[in-house]
Amino acid sequence: MGVGWHDGPVPETHHVDLCIIGSGSGNSIPDERFDDWRIALVDDGPHFGGTCLNVGCIPTKMYVHPADLARMPEHAAPLGVDLTLDQVHWDAIRDRIFGRIDPISAAGERYRAESPNIMLFRQHARFVSDKTLELADGTQITADRFVLAAGSRIRIPDVPGLAETPYETSDTVMRLAELPREMIIAGGGYVAAEFAHVFSAYGTKVTVVVRGDRLLRHEDDDISYRFTRLLGERVDLRLQHTLCSVRPTATEAGPGVSVEIAGPDGTRSCLTADVLLVATGRIPNGDLLDLDRTGVAVGENGYVEVDDYQRTTADGIFALGDVSSHCQLKHVANHEARVVQYNLLHPEAMMKADHRFIPHAVFSSPQVAAVGLTETEAMDRGLDYVVGLKPYADTAYGWAMGETGDHIVKLLADPQTAQLIGAHLIGPEASSLIQPLIQAMSFGLRADELARGQYWIHPAMAEVIENAVLALPLDHRSPGNPA
Numbered sequence: 001m002g003v004g005w006h007d008g009p010v011p012e013t014h015h016v017d018l019c020i021i022g023s024g025s026g027n028s029i030p031d032e033r034f035d036d037w038r039i040a041l042v043d044d045g046p047h048f049g050g051t052c053l054n055v056g057c058i059p060t061k062m063y064v065h066p067a068d069l070a071r072m073p074e075h076a077a078p079l080g081v082d083l084t085l086d087q088v089h090w091d092a093i094r095d096r097i098f099g100r101i102d103p104i105s106a107a108g109e110r111y112r113a114e115s116p117n118i119m120l121f122r123q124h125a126r127f128v129s130d131k132t133l134e135l136a137d138g139t140q141i142t143a144d145r146f147v148l149a150a151g152s153r154i155r156i157p158d159v160p161g162l163a164e165t166p167y168e169t170s171d172t173v174m175r176l177a178e179l180p181r182e183m184i185i186a187g188g189g190y191v192a193a194e195f196a197h198v199f200s201a202y203g204t205k206v207t208v209v210v211r212g213d214r215l216l217r218h219e220d221d222d223i224s225y226r227f228t229r230l231l232g233e234r235v236d237l238r239l240q241h242t243l244c245s246v247r248p249t250a251t252e253a254g255p256g257v258s259v260e261i262a263g264p265d266g267t268r269s270c271l272t273a274d275v276l277l278v279a280t281g282r283i284p285n286g287d288l289l290d291l292d293r294t295g296v297a298v299g300e301n302g303y304v305e306v307d308d309y310q311r312t313t314a315d316g317i318f319a320l321g322d323v324s325s326h327c328q329l330k331h332v333a334n335h336e337a338r339v340v341q342y343n344l345l346h347p348e349a350m351m352k353a354d355h356r357f358i359p360h361a362v363f364s365s366p367q368v369a370a371v372g373l374t375e376t377e378a379m380d381r382g383l384d385y386v387v388g389l390k391p392y393a394d395t396a397y398g399w400a401m402g403e404t405g406d407h408i409v410k411l412l413a414d415p416q417t418a419q420l421i422g423a424h425l426i427g428p429e430a431s432s433l434i435q436p437l438i439q440a441m442s443f444g445l446r447a448d449e450l451a452r453g454q455y456w457i458h459p460a461m462a463e464v465i466e467n468a469v470l471a472l473p474l475d476h477r478s479p480g481n482p483a
């Protein structure tokens with residue numbers, strides 16, 4: 001049986017047409033067009049269906065919506081409406097979310113297990129030789145084609161004491177038995193921004209420890225500094241602080257954590273809480289697959305290298321999603337899964353993935369959404385660009401909502417071609433409002449056409465997009481159009 005990494009009886013061997021590693025986005029590949037393919041689907045996760053469904057996009061946003069509701073009294077009071085938040089029922093929120101998600105995951109697993117042409121293996125897999133995969137129980141799978149959809153896992157920082165201290169991650173924090181009274185969040189990215197909103201809205205006292213001078217440092221400066229200031233009004237932000245050490249504590253109230261942090265001048269201080277949430281990024285899972293044994297090259301920071309067709313450096317092996325994409329976003333993994341699916345079915349006429357305009361959104365409060373270049377990136381590239389900026393407060397719907405000027409839409413455009421090159425939003429419904437801007441960039445619509453070539457419903461919130469486009473110093477006259 002060759003180079004096994006297990007002890008035990010002689011294992012089984014299977015040959016299939018296609019082997020998919022990862023039941024997240026990889027699971028969307030087999031449809032009825034693959035009914036005459038023999039397929040092996042391998043996943044080692046505790047829940048079938050990958051990150052987005054079980055511990056990612058879907059449950060987090062199901063936590064965000066009740067958090068937005070819990071903040072309604074704050075939003076309503078300045079408008080003359082007194083609301084009171086009586087209580088947040090953590091167990092009811094949690095059980096609604098997982099009462100919905102867990103059966104979907106289980107049904108998905110059952111469906112695949114019962115599919116006549118699919119063998120489902122719920123084990124860890126790694127390559128032992130060219131196009132030969134070995135599972136934890138020693139089963140070997142050879143395949144004509146492989147799809148690596150193995151995702152990413154949480155990066156745990158090397159902090160003294162952390163390994164000996166109970167802590168939470170995004171994989172675990174959503175299933176806590178009780179709402180924490182106090183929480184320390186380490187990190188200043190997506191996960192920190194979203195959970196700081198969720199838990200503080202539910203009533204947890206949240207402290208966020210961030211290495212840099214702001215959260216969401218990859219956003220445009222006008223957005224990230226604004227977001228940091230606004231979140232700082234609701235939670236205790238320790239900017240420019242590093243984690244020195246962590247240790248478990250026990251008080252009358254129960255077990256907890258003590259975290260020593262150091263500020264920019266080296267001054268040390270101590271934070272305590274009942275829960276520590278580590279939110280310091282994710283690393284791709286390629287390193288756990290022994291990819292060198294099958295000729296798959298791994299590039300910078302451990303991401304599997306792929307070409308425009310999602311092909312790895314090994315013939316017949318494709319990769320998609322977090323294992324190969326620096327973006328680590330579900331809509332990117334979904335797009336790439338569609339590309340891989342097409343290319344498996346059409347090997348003679350493959351299609352390319354489209355990575356030109358990848359948007360993202362942070363579902364915090366306020367929401368943040370962006371696509372394209374930040375102003376700093378445009379400057380660094382030496383591009384000629386113009387800026388259009390509009391506060392929500394300058395639009396009729398902004399007046400209705402009592403907007404004060406904190407929330408903005410900022411656009412960058414090329415003054416020669418009038419093409420948008422970047423869009424950055426912070427404010428209500430940013431994740432939805434950005435869509436016409438993504439559309440304009442994707443289809444090459446000029447900014448002046450976008451503003452004046454269609455009706456914008458008055459006085460809807462989307463007028464802030466229209467007005468931001470009109471604020472770009474371009475010639476917006478376009479005869480014969482609705483406006």
Ligand SMILES: Cc1cc2nc3c(=O)[nH]c(=O)nc-3n(C[C@H](O)[C@H](O)[C@H](O)COP(=O)(O)OP(=O)(O)OC[C@H]3O[C@@H](n4cnc5c(N)ncnc54)[C@H](O)[C@@H]3O)c2cc1C
Nearest residue numbers: 022024025044045050051056057125151321322328329330
């Ligand atoms: C808290 C959180 C919130 C998020 N929110 C959003 C959001 O709002 N919007 C958004 O676009 N993205 C969001 N994301 C990111 C998104 O979830 C991921 O980009 C996406 O799920 C990645 O999909 P994938 O198919 O590449 O990998 P996954 O869905 O992670 O699937 C990989 C699967 O492969 C299995 N696996 C890995 N290695 C092996 C192996 N060697 N053998 C067997 N099985 C293996 C894993 O167990 C896993 O089930 C969020 C992520 C997190 C953590």
Ligand SMILES: NC(=O)c1ccc[n+]([C@@H]2O[C@H](COP(=O)([O-])OP(=O)(O)OC[C@H]3O[C@@H](n4cnc5c(N)ncnc54)[C@H](O)[C@@H]3O)[C@@H](O)[C@H]2O)c1
Nearest residue numbers: 157187188189190191192279280281282327328361362363
């Ligand atoms: N709305 C969304 O689309 C969404 C939501 C959540 C997560 N995600 C995805 O999940 C990924 C993981 O999210 P995340 O917030 O964990 O990662 P992130 O990359 O967004 O942020 C990581 C943060 O941790 C900090 N950090 C890294 N190492 C550290 C260390 N040793 N000590 C202290 N701080 C450290 C970084 O400076 C950064 O602030 C994201 O990259 C994103 O793609 C997306």
